[in-house]
Amino acid sequence: MHNQPFTFELPKQGGIPSEYDNHLVRRLSSMRGMYRDHAAYEALLSQGDPVHYEVYEIKRPEVAGELLQGVSVIHPGKVGNEYFMTKGHFHQVLETGEVYYCLSGQGMMVMETPEGDWSVQEFCPGQVLYVLPRWAHRSVNTSLTQDLVFFFAYPGNAGHNYGTIEQQGFRKLIVESNGAPLVVDNPHWKHR
């Protein structure tokens, strides 16, 4: 870990920053239960277990005042008519935000609060997206041919709560409809 300020280069294409400490690889098999169409998921998985998304993380102390940073790459594809996406999470320290900068591809960020607000924001190269404190967030690759690549930064003490989303899902799903992304209600969403 650096004890001096440092620079690194973000990729314009391809997704790999010039420096990182951890490379997290999430395969299709780690996404069981996250997509609406379970049969389509099992059928796809039976053909292999491809890399679904990847995160390149810069290691910093996990304390307030530090900023944890990295690059995420979400590969293109669909499970049934749902686009490939990240698991999504609340921050464990709910009152922490996150800033994103889109580098390539096209996507949507699906967000919601414990209080029942939801928001879906389109996300294109050159755009900053700010996820306010309290908002769970999941990124969705709405291209079927290109990786979605973005830089992120969030407070060092934020932590991740994946459990709530694993159990209740997000209120909204992003599906392909007539060749374009469409925001629909999640029929399986339930408050737990």
Next chain:
Amino acid sequence: MHNQPFTFELPKQGGIPSEYDNHLVRRLSSMRGMYRDHAAYEALLSQGDPVHYEVYEIKRPEVAGELLQGVSVIHPGKVGNEYFMTKGHFHQVLETGEVYYCLSGQGMMVMETPEGDWSVQEFCPGQVLYVLPRWAHRSVNTSLTQDLVFFFAYPGNAGHNYGTIEQQGFRKLIVESNGAPLVVDNPHWKHR
């Protein structure tokens, strides 16, 4: 101020983001005492009071967990042989970092800690620069023709302490020497 997540576009050229709440304009006259060559500063100022650098800020609550964001534009030029630069500051809450992403131009970030460490990092388009907690930071435009433009994000509770730098300066200066930037000791630096 937004109460939902939001996006905005960073400029590829020109420096103005698609959305901002405050536009801070720092003119040459606000930089008295910051450059080594006081006579050159007064001579330049006697010709007018041009805009020196500008900051476009997104407004967010100034509390831990939020991320304050914006775009800075430092115009090109020199005072004596020192390149145009920002005033520079420590964060009031010293244990808070800051992340930068360079959009256009070329520059250097001059940094130091209260303990006497210093660091100068070159800063080019496509690069992220992470200023660790405890490090004062000043950005310097090392081009004489182009604006230096970068995006920044830092914790909402960080605050700014300009006073320490106004009184003691930075340990290192960036001067033009044979047409290229050179890091030199600040002869006027003093610990207060």
